[in-house]
Amino acid sequence: MNILHQIEVEHMKPKVPDFGIGDRVDVHYLIKEGDKERIQIFSGTVIAIQGRGIRRVAKVRRMVSGEGVERIFPVHSPRIADVKVREKGKVRRAKLYYIRDLEGKATRIKPNMGKPRFPRSTRSKKAAPAAT
Amino acid sequence: MTLGILGKKLGMTQIFKDDGTCVPVTIVQAGPCKVLQIKMAAAVEHPEGHRTSSMNRGKKGGKATRPRSADGYYAVQLGFDDKPARVTNKAQIGHNKKAGVDGGKRFVREFRMDSAPQLKAGDDVTVGILEGVNHVDVAGITKGRGWAGTIKRHNFSCQPASHGNSLNHRTGGGIGRTNSISKGVPKGKSMAGHYGVDRVTVQKLEIVKLDTVRNLVYLRGAVPGHNNGYLLLNKSTKVKR
Numbered sequence: 001m002n003i004l005h006q007i008e009v010e011h012m013k014p015k016v017p018d019f020g021i022g023d024r025v026d027v028h029y030l031i032k033e034g035d036k037e038r039i040q041i042f043s044g045t046v047i048a049i050q051g052r053g054i055r056r057v058a059k060v061r062r063m064v065s066g067e068g069v070e071r072i073f074p075v076h077s078p079r080i081a082d083v084k085v086r087e088k089g090k091v092r093r094a095k096l097y098y099i100r101d102l103e104g105k106a107t108r109i110k111p112n113m114g115k116p117r118f119p120r121s122t123r124s125k126k127a128a129p130a131a132t
Numbered sequence: 133m134t135l136g137i138l139g140k141k142l143g144m145t146q147i148f149k150d151d152g153t154c155v156p157v158t159i160v161q162a163g164p165c166k167v168l169q170i171k172m173a174a175a176v177e178h179p180e181g182h183r184t185s186s187m188n189r190g191k192k193g194g195k196a197t198r199p200r201s202a203d204g205y206y207a208v209q210l211g212f213d214d215k216p217a218r219v220t221n222k223a224q225i226g227h228n229k230k231a232g233v234d235g236g237k238r239f240v241r242e243f244r245m246d247s248a249p250q251l252k253a254g255d256d257v258t259v260g261i262l263e264g265v266n267h268v269d270v271a272g273i274t275k276g277r278g279w280a281g282t283i284k285r286h287n288f289s290c291q292p293a294s295h296g297n298s299l300n301h302r303t304g305g306g307i308g309r310t311n312s313i314s315k316g317v318p319k320g321k322s323m324a325g326h327y328g329v330d331r332v333t334v335q336k337l338e339i340v341k342l343d344t345v346r347n348l349v350y351l352r353g354a355v356p357g358h359n360n361g362y363l364l365l366n367k368s369t370k371v372k373r
Contacts, residue, residue, distance in 0.1 A: 003142060003159075003161075003346075004142055004143045011147045054145060054146060056218070075149075077152060078148055078152050
């Protein structure tokens with residue numbers, strides 16, 4: 001294994017919550033208030049996931065009193081305590097930037113009922129027939 | 133002047149500190165280096181066995197042994213990164229043999245010292261010498277940019293994209309006065325030309341982490357050159373002692 005990759009893996013969280021694009025999530029992140037730390041929750045829709053390895057970041061969008069708010073969370077940051085998936089979304093693209101131009105009901109994303117979010121390529125399916 | 137270490141740039145990534153701040157780091161493999169030679173200001177200071185140097189004067193002259201002359205300065209010569217003997221020339225193989233090294237070293241550099249170094253040829257220098265050091269200066273060879281214009285090479289500004297500008301967006305502009313006042317182009321005038329492949333030292337890079345097991349140094353920020361390029365790491369001269 002490439003040593004740089006190995007170093008990244010060592011600094012990464014051993015397990016990151018499994019979430020994907022279009023999911024409605026609650027991001028639990030630590031904020032400092034004076035000397036104390038407490039957890040704040042940012043709930044919104046994951047509209048993009050960028051980067052690989054330790055550089056992976058998720059863009060989460062929510063509406064706050066009629067105004068769109070987007071926050072970028074580094075997935076492996078120690079300040080991200082947890083990411084809870086409220087509802088899985090069924091989406092057909094990797095970046096949901098189009099919802100920035102939509103309002104109200106149009107921004108809803110269909111819930112994903114059990115089907116794998118992104119079907120793996122046919123090649124990997126053949127490689128692992130035991131899964132089916 | 134103190135002893136530094138030789139290294140190799142492995143690449144950049146980012147790590148998180150405990151408080152959550154994200155630090156951009158360059159990972160450098162520093163050492164293990166071998167001391168190949170010690171240079172002493174006076175010949176007397178050389179340890180026993182180094183006092184003579186042999187000289188081959190060819191068929192007629194024969195071999196002569198004579199007292200080793202002084203190097204005139206104190207220095208430690210380090211070698212880093214093994215090189216197989218088949219690609220090493222005989223002069224280097226012979227030189228390295230004195231330090232007990234089979235084959236060659238890909239990167240060999242000297243570190244000047246203020247006083248007689250305590251090390252001897254054959255000693256190992258590991259990343260442990262950076263223990264307790266907070267900042268280092270890193271020297272390396274920058275990436276080559278080929279023939280570059282003044283904007284890339286000397287941080288000139290671009291000319292306007294519009295407002296009647298015609299075909300002069302990235303040109304260097306005027307280079308000085310003419311005729312009687314000047315004698316041609318002023319000396320040292322920055323112009324387009326070859327850029328990169330220069331030795332550049334970046335001063336005062338913070339050491340974020342040391343990995344003594346794998347001989348790795350995590351430096352905050354960027355260092356000159358491409359990945360797998362060789363580097364010289366010195367204790368920073370800018371830090372107040």
